[in-house]
Amino acid sequence: MRSITYIAPFAVLTAAALTAACASSAPTSGTGTQPAPPKDNGATTTRPTDPAVEDLLPGLATDWKAKAAGYLDGRSNTWLATPPNVGNVKCAMSCHTTFPHVVARSALGQSVAVPKLRTAFESRVTQSIAGTATPFYGANGDTKARESFATEAVLNAVALGMDDVGSKAPIGAGTKSALDRMWSQQRADGAWDWLEYGLEPFETRTDWGTALAGIVAGSVPENTSAAQAAGTAKLVSYLQKRMTDTAKPLVLHDKVTILWASGPLPSLLTPEQKESIATALDAKQLADGGFSLGSWGKGSQAAAGAGVSDGYATALAALALCRGMPEPTKRDDVKKALKWLASGQQADGSWPGRSVNNIPAHAKPFMTDAATAYTALAIAACVPEK
Numbered sequence: 001m002r003s004i005t006y007i008a009p010f011a012v013l014t015a016a017a018l019t020a021a022c023a024s025s026a027p028t029s030g031t032g033t034q035p036a037p038p039k040d041n042g043a044t045t046t047r048p049t050d051p052a053v054e055d056l057l058p059g060l061a062t063d064w065k066a067k068a069a070g071y072l073d074g075r076s077n078t079w080l081a082t083p084p085n086v087g088n089v090k091c092a093m094s095c096h097t098t099f100p101h102v103v104a105r106s107a108l109g110q111s112v113a114v115p116k117l118r119t120a121f122e123s124r125v126t127q128s129i130a131g132t133a134t135p136f137y138g139a140n141g142d143t144k145a146r147e148s149f150a151t152e153a154v155l156n157a158v159a160l161g162m163d164d165v166g167s168k169a170p171i172g173a174g175t176k177s178a179l180d181r182m183w184s185q186q187r188a189d190g191a192w193d194w195l196e197y198g199l200e201p202f203e204t205r206t207d208w209g210t211a212l213a214g215i216v217a218g219s220v221p222e223n224t225s226a227a228q229a230a231g232t233a234k235l236v237s238y239l240q241k242r243m244t245d246t247a248k249p250l251v252l253h254d255k256v257t258i259l260w261a262s263g264p265l266p267s268l269l270t271p272e273q274k275e276s277i278a279t280a281l282d283a284k285q286l287a288d289g290g291f292s293l294g295s296w297g298k299g300s301q302a303a304a305g306a307g308v309s310d311g312y313a314t315a316l317a318a319l320a321l322c323r324g325m326p327e328p329t330k331r332d333d334v335k336k337a338l339k340w341l342a343s344g345q346q347a348d349g350s351w352p353g354r355s356v357n358n359i360p361a362h363a364k365p366f367m368t369d370a371a372t373a374y375t376a377l378a379i380a381a382c383v384p385e386k
Contacts, residue, residue: 299356
């Protein structure tokens with residue numbers, strides 16, 4: 001079987017070729033052969049029968065988890081087998097497919113691909129700490145190499161940490177090493193250098209990456225890492241400054257991610273700031289109850305999809321409101337978003353995503369992958385099982 005870890009370096013490609021790394025995508029169902037859904041792991045009959053719950057998720061299939069898990073396993077296995085030939089290495093990490101799949105594993109149940117992904121991520125952490133890892137992009141300590149190492153450090157730590165937390169497992173040695181690596185890459189201002197290729201919403205700003213770091217910092221036990229307390233304080237200071245920056249205001253996507261992070265990390269936002277983000281979100285909710293990433297205003301193709309709800313934006317909005325706001329299931333915006341998600345699963349188990357970028361054909365499934373993982377996270381956050 002082909003190795004799932006990182007493969008020997010390739011020549012660095014042009015910026016135009018880098019669009020595959022963490023770019024978003026157009027709506028599609030996944031490609032590649034999908035494995036059979038996991039055997040009975042609680043995924044087929046786990047929705048509570050509480051009438052109030054059924055009201056929040058009308059029409060959601062009882063086997064939604066098995067279908068979504070099967071879809072994501074297929075997509076992650078395809079990525080591991082045939083990662084795009086971009087950058088210096090063929091990598092297991094992708095912020096649209098494998099990263100959210102690992103984060104969402106506990107919301108889906110058993111996974112065939114996630115253990116393999118964890119092994120690959122932990123291997124990269126070990127190599128990075130030892131100084132033997134090749135950066136995804138860049139060379140010889142240049143800007144792109146620094147961005148690559150810091151971005152990867154955050155994504156590895158968040159994926160491994162949130163999988164441990166969500167699975168209610170002890171924080172493993174590999175996760176602790178990933179957290180140590182993440183904090184070692186933090187800048188003095190509290191943020192991280194981030195891969196910036198102008199590709200919304202993942203490869204464009206450190207604000208999103210710093211918010212992700214806040215999610216894991218607030219979710220793992222205190223003092224899991226020696227640098228955790230000081231690093232978290234710097235992170236909060238950075239994002240608070242960004243919340244009040246009128247010269248270069250935060251974009252809505254990143255504000256929504258910060259609202260999500262404020263659930264596990266309450267010091268991140270004041271009640272007034274939370275309400276401000278929720279109000280901005282409400283103004284973008286579409287008549288069908290969903291949200292559109294395009295309507296949030298960033299990306300070369302944003303305007304084309306601004307009036308069409310998509311699974312990624314709807315799931316992220318619901319997840320953030322349910323983690324960051326009090327009594328979320330009493331909110332009309334949450335009820336409407338959950339209703340949209342409950343009816344949005346496709347036959348292959350996915351939820352449809354839509355890109356706001358001009359992307360190549362092979363990237364078409366990427367935002368559908370993200371939409372599916374984030375939908376599982378949103379349902380688990382808004383309607384936790386009993």
